[in-house]
Amino acid sequence: METITLTLVLLVCVIASSIVKRAARIPLPLAIVQIAIGALIAQIFRFRVSLAPDVFLLLFVSPLLFLDGWRISKEGLFRDKWTIGAFALGLVLFTVLGAGFFIHWLIPLMPLPVAFALAATLSPTDAVAVSAIAERVPIPPRLMNVLAGEALLNDASGLVCLRFAIAAAVTGSFSVAEASGTFLWLVAGGVAAGAAVTLLANAAKDWTARLFGEETGTQILISLLLPFGAYVVADRLAASGILAAVTAGIVMSYEELAGKALASTRIRRAAVWDALQFAGNGVIFVLLGQQLFSVIDRGGQVISQTGRQQEVWLLLYVAAISGALLLIRFLWTWAALRVIVFRTGPGTQTINTSGWRLITATSLAGVRGAVSLSGVMTLPLLIENGSPFPARDLAILLAAGVIVVTLIAANVGLPYVLSGIKVPPGTLERRQEDDARGAAAQAAIVAVERALHETRQASEDADLFSQAGARLIAHYREQIALRGDGGQDARRGLQIDEIERRLRLLALGAERDELYRVAQSGKLTDELVRDLVREVDLQESRFSGRGSRS
Incomplete structure (x- = not known):
């Protein structure tokens, strides 16, 4: 019963955060509102939740990464593969090494393997937060594609680096040859497991649908189980469950192109996954908030052992690490964009801005979020000899602080850097x-x-x-x-099409209002009015999903 209560409390907090954000006069990032609500609930009601690291990755991270892989633009992913690879792989390694040594130098009481582990958790970026900012500021679509591809792939590479760092911190030893072999197996095994599980599950689903017909609920449930199945199979093979979930999502997108699912299945499945994504991201940040004060206390105790004033030094550490991450990303972006040129075909969208604005915008867009928080919370409680994991609470506290700082920096800085840009x-x-x-x-x-x-x-x-x-x-x-074929007649036709779209939305709204009025008068049964309103809703979703293109 306690588990059910905690789950309900977390979901209510997610709902409350959405309401508060919409009611706020200032454009607050949703993640910060969720952190604040989690902290408030924890202080008032002494609300605490503890999850094992592997359970946290399985329950929260794997489905979110599966959905990212499912929905990412494959055309953009392959078009800018070298740029995305440079950020998703090269920048992760550069960040782990550069930030790891810097953190150890800045905080000598944090062992170097733990500093590398903290840097590894801070290397993945969160495209969801940037997408929320993009609703207010026109980020060029091609830049958004690169950021989304980077966020998808660096989640896996960052968490793989985290695994090596944790192993070094727990055992006290590290072998380059052994790590290289393990890395290859983690990647190959994870990709193979994710692809195999998805292909087998879809083959079985299609076979049963051909023989016995398609049932929407079953199709949706299969899609929900895929990331967990891929993760568990890869984990049993000692491969990367995160890569398995990402691969499963990418393979699922290609399976969907076969067009075998019913229209009703696709509509309902998309709605279910949208709700799961919203709830999953929200719960992660609420959990961060509810642990924030206890982590601050324990992290402050680590600093106070050095005789320093904990509040001041905590702020300095967070600011210094955030600044170092921004500088590392800026330098890598500056170098990468001079080696790898955006190859633009005729008529494609380009980034219409000067070089420094592009580099600054790409640097600020490196927002840390749910995956960074998930990764740092997987740090073990004990090392191999049974002693507490060194500086674990301090690492969680610093990661939480960096997440908040990067969210605020992107929310404030990106609108300024990208102001006045006209997306062609x-x-x-x-x-x-x-x-x-x-x-x-x-x-x-x-x-x-x-x-x-x-x-x-x-x-x-x-x-x-x-x-x-x-x-x-x-x-x-x-x-x-x-x-x-274009010309004035075509432009006029598009304008007429847009006007018709608006009139259709107006007419459909009137239809729905009248159906509800008739139902309230008792002239329609509940079942019939639901069917009629659903027809109107489906038509409205078709036209409201397309904005003006004139």
Whole structure:
């Protein structure tokens, strides 16, 4: 019963944080609100939650990384693979070494392996936080693709480095040859496990769906179990469960392109995963908040042993480490963007800003978040001889402080750095979209004409089918005409399309209001009104999902 109560309290805190953020007059990052609410609840009600490190990674990190891999743009991932690789792999190693030595120099009481472990937890970035800022500030799409790809891959590389650092801290020894072999197995085994679990699960799902029909609830449940299954299989093979979850998400995106799932399954599955992502990210930061004061006390005791004033030195340490991470990222970005050039094809979106603004924006966008917090909380309680893990509470406290500082720095600095940037229209993407819509409409016309031809030979209602088919074909031909060869007529067609979209949203809202009014008068059953309103909602989601493109 206690577990259920704690779960409910955490979810209520996540809901409350969302309400507070929307009600706040200033644009606070949601993560900071969640940390504050967690700390407040812990102080008032003495609310504490403890999770084993491996359980924390399994329950919270693996599904979030699976979803990131599932939804990331594969075209952008492969187009900028060298840039993303330089940040996701090279920058992680540079950060672990540079920040690790700096932290050990700054805080001598923290052993070097522990300093490396702390640097490894701080090397992954959080694209979710940057995406939230991007809702207010126009971050160029290509830069966002690079940041998202970096955040997806550096989670795995950072946590693998963390594993080596923890092993060195626990055992007191480190072998480069052994670590290299282990690293190769962690990567290869994790990727293989994630791909195998996803392919086998989808093959079994498709086979049963062909034989017995598709059931939406089963499909959604399978997708929910995939990251946990991939993680557990990889962990049993002594491989990287994190890489397995990421790989499972990427493979799942390719499986989805086969188009075998029903439309209702895709709609409901997306809604379930959106809710899971919101809850998972929120719970992680609430947990940070509820442990914040106890961690501050224990971390301060470590510093007070040196005879220093704990509050002042804690702030100095957090500020110094945050500044070092920003400088490391700035230097790496400056070097990487001179070696690796954004190769831009004709008509693609480019980053229309000067060099220093691009480098500064990329540096500030290195926000630490849920994965950093998850990683630092996996530090073990004891080392091999049974003694307490050295400076564990101080490491957690410093990581929490850096997360807060980077969130605030990005929230304040990015709007200033990127202010005045005009994101150029994606002419290539628009042309690709128009071509795809035109091809889809042409395929629909062919299918309707074929059906009409068959109906004329076998149906008594051939005239009715002809009239309905003519109306539908006229609609698709109009859509093709709106996305013609360009020029003034095409632009005018797009403007008409946008106006029609707005009018449809207005009309659909009126439809829904009237359905509810009729239901409240007792002229519709509850079941019928739910079905009718769902039809309206699905149509509205189609049109509200597309903004103005004129």
